[in-house]
Amino acid sequence: MSPVFGFLSLSVFSHIVFTRETIVEIYLGGAILISGALLLAAWTRTKQSREERRMLDRRCALGKQIAEFWEDLTRRPPELLESGIQRGIEGIVKAAEADRICWYELHERSGELWRLFTAASSEETPASPGLITPVEIPFIADALVRSERVILCGLEDLPAEAKTDRLLLEQLGIKSLALIPSDYRGKKHKGVLGLTSYSEKGMWSEDFIYQLGCVANIIGAVLERRITDEATQESERRFQCLFEQASIGMAIETVEGRILHVNPAFCSMMGYKEEELLSLSCTHISHPDDEQMERGLFEELRRGSTPSYRVGKRFFRKDGSILWGEVSVSLLNRNHGRPPLVIGMVSDVTAQKIAEASLHLRDQELQKLTEHLIEAQEEERRRISRELHDDIGQRLSLLACELDVGLRGHTPTRWQNASALLRTMHKQLDEIATDIHKLSHELHSSSLRYCGLEVALRDLCDKYSSNHHFEIELDAQNLEPRMSPDVTLCLFRVAQEALANVLKHSNTKRVAVRVTQDAEKVRLTVKDHGVGFVPGVHSGGIGLTSMRERLRMCGGVLRVSSAPAFGAEIIAELPVSAKPAALAARSASSSS
Secondary structure (H helix, E strand, C coil): CCHHHHHHHHHHHHHCCCCHHHHHHHHHHHHHHHHHHHHHHHHHHHHHHHHHHHHHHHHHHHHHHHHHHHHHHHHCCHHHHHHHHHHHHHHHHHHHCCCEEEEEEECCCCCCCEEEEEEEECCCCCCCCCEECCCCCHHHHHHHHCCCCEEECCHHHCCCCCHHHHHHHHHHCCCEEEEEECCCCCCCCCEEEEEEECCCCCCCCHHHHHHHHHHHHHHHHHHHHHHHHHHHHHHHHHHHHHHHHCCCEEEEEECCCEEEEECHHHHHHHCCCHHHHHCCEHHHHECHHHHHHHHHHHHHHHHCCCCEEEEEEEEECCCCCEEEEEEEEEEECCCCCCCCEEEEEEEECHHHHHHHHHHHHHHHHHHHHHHHHHHHHHHHHHHHHHHHHHHHHHHHHHHHHHHHHHHCCCCCHHHCCHHHHHHHHHHHHHHHHHHHHHHHHHHCCHHHHHHCHHHHHHHHHHHHHHHHCCEEEEECCCCCCCCCHHHHHHHHHHHHHHHHHHHHHHCCCEEEEEEEECCCEEEEEEEECCCCCCCCCCCCCCHHHHHHHHHHHCCCEEEEEECCCCCEEEEEEEECCCCCHHHHHHHHHHHC
């Protein structure tokens, strides 16, 4: 018996004397009340079941929409991601039966402002603010910065200290609010998915909030992908710009050595067109000796034992000439399991190698020159010593003996005539003086010192013409009379050495000597019509080396032009006011 029926029964039995009809009426009334209570309970259970079914249908529809949303975004290129996000949240708004869904991002530069990225609504609703500052919603903003969810089924859920937040939400007409930050770990900028209700308070289950969290993470991951793709594209654009405009040669190859990309600098360096190089491999353009040496380093790079290496090696240009390159090789590991590539950067150091070889050759020449100069100095000393001792000294000693004999009164019969004796002695002294003059002139030209370069060269050419029957054509007119002594001495010694070389090696008697001068430079040319030689081929002598070194000390240069059977031409050129290097260094030191 129900409580209602029991209560009625007690009341009736306490105050009424029952008749049969009365009892029947009472029982009928109780039955009606019981039936009404049972119908009410059944209706309540039906309503609850219908609400649960509606919630289940909404969760299924939302789950399906989220899956389609994710699938659509994964297929879109980076430039269409924003439109895909907009389209997706429009579908999610309908599936979630929400008034409005929006996505806010923390402003990158300010680090505080929340900026509206996109929004969608199921009906006419107030527009979401484009920017929200922490001052406007301090309580909510502090929670979002800490990546905490803010779920407000009603504004009364806000604590008492959140008066500022409540005031803004009331002004916007918001009844319920759910703010779900994306907890995607790779996200560079914080993002928040917001669901707002303007018509009624929200009753959101944990499953529903979880589904919205999935949406937030999908949007966060997709936007992170866009940021990453944009950064990758920008990096690739910069690399391409660097690759194309770099002044050093660059090539990208497979680990097997097949060339994939080359930049213009490398093409210019090697003398090939780009399509020609792409049809070759590294072994075709590398010197075989260097290729063998580099193979071990490349194997270490491919195995991952070293990230890069540097090596100097030779390449064959298209015309067959040799290019010396300073090569830096690195391994480029790519994503998604693709095989690595090799990038090589080549600097053309051919000129440096030639200069180093030239310096090495010059060092060798200077070393030999030093040895030869020491030997030549000693030989010259021995020759002067012999000349003074065996010739001039002996003749002077003999002359002194004869004078001594004459002074003692033991004059031979043939010298009884004093005048004859004096004439003989005068002749001998004159010969001795002439020989001393010749010896002195060989050591240093007095005509050069007192009469200038033109007279000294003319005396030198006359000597070779008379002593060696040379046919010398001399052109040395209108020279500056006050030319630097260092310049005149340098040119005279070069002419002296050049004529000596012609005498020794040219097998000719025809020589042309010419000296020209302008305001800045003076040039000496010695040209013969002899057998010639191959410049650069070491002959064992030191003539050219000594001339070149003498000119270098005065800031000049020596150029040699010759070929077999076509004679040789020596050109010495130096500044008019040149000073020897040692003297110039001392002058600079004293002036400072």
